[in-house]
Amino acid sequence: MIFRRISQLISFRSFSIGRPDVATTSSKFANERWSVLVVHPKVRWGSGSASVLKQADRQLEEAVALVNNLPNMIAVDSLIMPVDYNTKRKSIWAAGNLEKLVTRREAARATALMINVDVLSPSQQEKLFRIFEVPIFDRYNIVLSTFKEFAQTDEAQLQIALAEIPYIKHRIHALSSKRLHSRPEILHIEQQYAEVEGDLNEILRKKEQDLRRDLKESTRKSSESIKSKNSSDAVVAVVGYTNSGKTSLVKRLTGASSLTPKNQLFATLDTTRHVAKLPSGRSAVFTDTIGFLSDLPMHLITAFEATLAHVKSADVIIHLRDVSNPDWKAQEEDVVATLKSIGVAENVLTERMITVDNKIDKEGAENIADATTKSIRISCKTGDGMQDLIDRINQKVTIATKCKTIRLRLDVRSPVIEWLYHNEFVVVEPVADGNNLIFDVVMSESEIGRFRKKMSSRSEKRESPDQVKVALRRLPKYMTEKEVLEQISPLPEEVIDTYFLPANLAFDHAAYATLILLFSEYCDSMMDFERRFDGYIFVDSRGNDSTAVVEASVNQNFAKCDRPRIKEDSRVGAILTDTYYLEFCKKLEKEKSIPIMTLEQQIRKLNQPEDIRTQIDHLETPLVKYFLEKETGRRREGEARKQRRDFRKAEKQKNVLDVLMKPTVAASTASTSGGPPRKENKEMTDREREKLEKIEAKKKERNALRKQRFLEDRKKKQQEEREGRGDAAENPKPPREHKKKERPGRAPRPSPAKTLSEQQGEDWIKKLTDPKAAIKKKHDSPPK
Numbered sequence: 001m002i003f004r005r006i007s008q009l010i011s012f013r014s015f016s017i018g019r020p021d022v023a024t025t026s027s028k029f030a031n032e033r034w035s036v037l038v039v040h041p042k043v044r045w046g047s048g049s050a051s052v053l054k055q056a057d058r059q060l061e062e063a064v065a066l067v068n069n070l071p072n073m074i075a076v077d078s079l080i081m082p083v084d085y086n087t088k089r090k091s092i093w094a095a096g097n098l099e100k101l102v103t104r105r106e107a108a109r110a111t112a113l114m115i116n117v118d119v120l121s122p123s124q125q126e127k128l129f130r131i132f133e134v135p136i137f138d139r140y141n142i143v144l145s146t147f148k149e150f151a152q153t154d155e156a157q158l159q160i161a162l163a164e165i166p167y168i169k170h171r172i173h174a175l176s177s178k179r180l181h182s183r184p185e186i187l188h189i190e191q192q193y194a195e196v197e198g199d200l201n202e203i204l205r206k207k208e209q210d211l212r213r214d215l216k217e218s219t220r221k222s223s224e225s226i227k228s229k230n231s232s233d234a235v236v237a238v239v240g241y242t243n244s245g246k247t248s249l250v251k252r253l254t255g256a257s258s259l260t261p262k263n264q265l266f267a268t269l270d271t272t273r274h275v276a277k278l279p280s281g282r283s284a285v286f287t288d289t290i291g292f293l294s295d296l297p298m299h300l301i302t303a304f305e306a307t308l309a310h311v312k313s314a315d316v317i318i319h320l321r322d323v324s325n326p327d328w329k330a331q332e333e334d335v336v337a338t339l340k341s342i343g344v345a346e347n348v349l350t351e352r353m354i355t356v357d358n359k360i361d362k363e364g365a366e367n368i369a370d371a372t373t374k375s376i377r378i379s380c381k382t383g384d385g386m387q388d389l390i391d392r393i394n395q396k397v398t399i400a401t402k403c404k405t406i407r408l409r410l411d412v413r414s415p416v417i418e419w420l421y422h423n424e425f426v427v428v429e430p431v432a433d434g435n436n437l438i439f440d441v442v443m444s445e446s447e448i449g450r451f452r453k454k455m456s457s458r459s460e461k462r463e464s465p466d467q468v469k470v471a472l473r474r475l476p477k478y479m480t481e482k483e484v485l486e487q488i489s490p491l492p493e494e495v496i497d498t499y500f501l502p503a504n505l506a507f508d509h510a511a512y513a514t515l516i517l518l519f520s521e522y523c524d525s526m527m528d529f530e531r532r533f534d535g536y537i538f539v540d541s542r543g544n545d546s547t548a549v550v551e552a553s554v555n556q557n558f559a560k561c562d563r564p565r566i567k568e569d570s571r572v573g574a575i576l577t578d579t580y581y582l583e584f585c586k587k588l589e590k591e592k593s594i595p596i597m598t599l600e601q602q603i604r605k606l607n608q609p610e611d612i613r614t615q616i617d618h619l620e621t622p623l624v625k626y627f628l629e630k631e632t633g634r635r636r637e638g639e640a641r642k643q644r645r646d647f648r649k650a651e652k653q654k655n656v657l658d659v660l661m662k663p664t665v666a667a668s669t670a671s672t673s674g675g676p677p678r679k680e681n682k683e684m685t686d687r688e689r690e691k692l693e694k695i696e697a698k699k700k701e702r703n704a705l706r707k708q709r710f711l712e713d714r715k716k717k718q719q720e721e722r723e724g725r726g727d728a729a730e731n732p733k734p735p736r737e738h739k740k741k742e743r744p745g746r747a748p749r750p751s752p753a754k755t756l757s758e759q760q761g762e763d764w765i766k767k768l769t770d771p772k773a774a775i776k777k778k779h780d781s782p783p784k
Ligand SMILES: Nc1nc2c(ncn2[C@@H]2O[C@H](COP(=O)(O)OP(=O)(O)OP(=O)(O)O)[C@@H](O)[C@H]2O)c(=O)[nH]1
Pocket: 240, 241, 242, 243, 244, 245, 246, 247, 248, 249, 260, 261, 262, 263, 264, 265, 266, 267, 268, 269, 289, 290, 291, 292, 358, 359, 360, 361, 362, 378, 379, 380, 381, 382
C-alpha cells in the first residue's frame, strides 16, 4: 500500500513537472504487508559506519522502531550479526553467518530483510537478494518510505523527490547489467528506469533541475507568508534528534493546539511556526521542524535543506536532547554534525544555541549530568524547568535582536501611549510622575526608529494644512524682536504666532535677523504685508540698515510641540551657583586688584637685585615668573663658576710652589708633611729611622743648594741682559737678513694640526690649480 501511495505521489509530482516518463523508486512491493527481519551488523573491529558511542542493541532498537513506524511493515524478528571491519564489502557476512541468517529468516517467516546500514550498494543488494530471495531494505529505503508516508506539504514532497535522484543515479551502472536489467525492483527502482531509451543521466539531471526550481519557489512563498505576519519577531528554532520532544516543547511554550506530539520517529516532517510572547514583551516565532537521525546518506539531509534553512538564520537555536535515552550523547553528536552539514556556522552553534535536556521525569534521566555544557533540564510532560528555559530564551533573544530597554517619560495625554499598548510594547505597567507616565519598554533598533517616526508624525499631524509660514528676512543684524515688532505693528489679524531668529554675528557682513510670521490661512492681509515690507529698509539701534525681503518660508513644517509648552532647560543659570565657577570669580577679582606692570616696568624690575625685586608689589604672570627664575638661576650659576675659577687659580699657585719645594718621592713619604706617621713607620727600628733621617737631611741640603744655584743663575742672567741691552743701545745690530727673507714659490709649512697626508692633499690641490706651485713630497727634506 505504501509503495502504491509513493508511486501515486511521485507520479503526481512527475506530472506536475511535465515528465510523466520518469517515475521513481520501485512500487513493486507496495501492495503487500511485510514481515521484516531486522539485522544490525555490529562492527567488531574498527569504527565502521555507526557512531562509536552507540550501543549495538540501541541501534537495533532504533531500526526496529523505524520499521514499525511504517503502517505496512512489522518487525517480526531482530538480531545483531557481527561484522569484522566494516559493512562496505560486497558480501557483508561470510557464508557461516549468512547461513545462520537464512535459518533465522525462515524460522521467523520474514518476508523482507532490513539491514541496518545507512545505504547498501547495488552489488550488496543484489547479492543478498539472490541469497534470501526477499526484498532487502536499508535505512535509506525505510526513512524515505517514512517521509513519503507522513509528508503533507508540497515543500516536503518536493524534497523527498529530490532526495531520490542521487540514489537512482548511483544505480544507473548496475541497471545496465544484464542480471538486473530485467529486475530493477531488487534495487528498489521502478521498471521504467531500466526501460528508458536515451540518456537516463540527462533525464535525471533535468528532473532535478525542475524540482529545485519548484522547491525554491515553494520555500520563497512560505518564508514570505511568515515574514508578512511580523518580520521583526525573533526566530527561535527548536532542533534535536527525532522523538526527542521538539513538538511537545513548542506546544508547551506557545500553547499551539494544532500540535500533536506522537511517540513516533519522524512524526514531524514539515516545519511549522508558532508565535509566543516572551517576558520582555517581544514576540518570538518558535519553529518545530524535522528531527535528525544518525547514519543517513548526506543527500537525504541536504534535500531537506530548504526545510532547515530557517535554522541557519535563526536568532536562537534550542537543541533539545532526550536524556532518558542512553544514547543521548551519540544523538547529540549526530545533531551537531547535521547542523554543520546544512551550513550552520560554528559561532552560531556556540553563541546562539541553548542546550536543553528533556524528559528528566523519565527513569534513567535523573543522573545525567553533562559538565561540558550549561544545559537546562526540563520535562515537557511535567513542566519542570520551563521558567528557567523561558528566562534563558528571553535573554538570548534580547541579545540576538540587539534590543534595548528604554525609559519613556510621556505626558498622560500623549497619543503615543495608545500606540505603545497597541503594539504590545508595554509589559510592565507605567509609573506615574506628576502629569507624566514612565514606561520601561524593550525595543529593537528598527522599533526605536518606528517609534521616533511615530512621535514626529504625531507632532506633524497637529498642524493645520491651511497655515502658512511667512519669513521677513534680511533684518539688520542688531535688530531685536521688540524693535521689529514695533516697526511692523499693527500685525494682521490672521497672524497667529511669530518667532524671531536673531542674527548669527559670526557671519559678520552677512549676518541678518529673521522674523517668522504664522498666518492662519492664505489671505489678502498676507499679500498686503508683503507689499508693505518687501524692500522696506529697517534700521537697528546701532544705525545699521538693511532692505528686508518677505517670502514664504522654505520650511513649512512647524515646531514639534507648542512653543509655550517647551520647558525651560533646567541647566539655564546653573553656573551662577556652581562652586568652581564662584571660586574662579573670586580668584579673578583678586588678580584684578593687583596692578598689571607694563613691559618696561617688568624689565626694570628684572634688573633689580632679588631682595628688592621681591619687595615690588606686582602681578606676576607665569611668563614673568619664568624669566625671573631663569635670571636668578643664571646669576647663581655665574657665581658658582667664578668661585670654581678662583679656587683653581689658588690651587695652581700653591702647586707651583710645592713643585719647586718638592723633595723626592721617598723623602716626601718619610716626611709625611706634617700628617700622621704611617703605620709602617711606627714599626721601624731605630737604625732605620736614623738612616731615613740622614737621607732626609741630605735631601734638604741638596734642595737648598739647588735653590741657591737657581737664584744665582737667575741673578746672573738678569745682569747679563741688562748689560746686553746697554750695548745694544750703544751699537744697535743690523736686523737679521735671513729672517726677513721671503721665499717665493715655497709651499707654506703645515700647521701643527695638519697631518702629513692632509698637507699632501693640499699640495696636490694647489698643484692642480697652480702648475707653477712647488709640491711638498713625503720624503722632501725640510727647507734650509
Ligand atoms: N515522559 C516524557 N515524555 C515526553 C516528554 N517530552 C515529550 N515526550 C514524549 O515523547 C514523544 C515524542 O514527542 P514529540 O514532541 O513528538 O517529539 P519530536 O521530537 O517532535 O519527534 P519527531 O517530530 O518525530 O522528530 C511523545 O510521546 C511525547 O509525549 C517529557 O518531558 N517526558
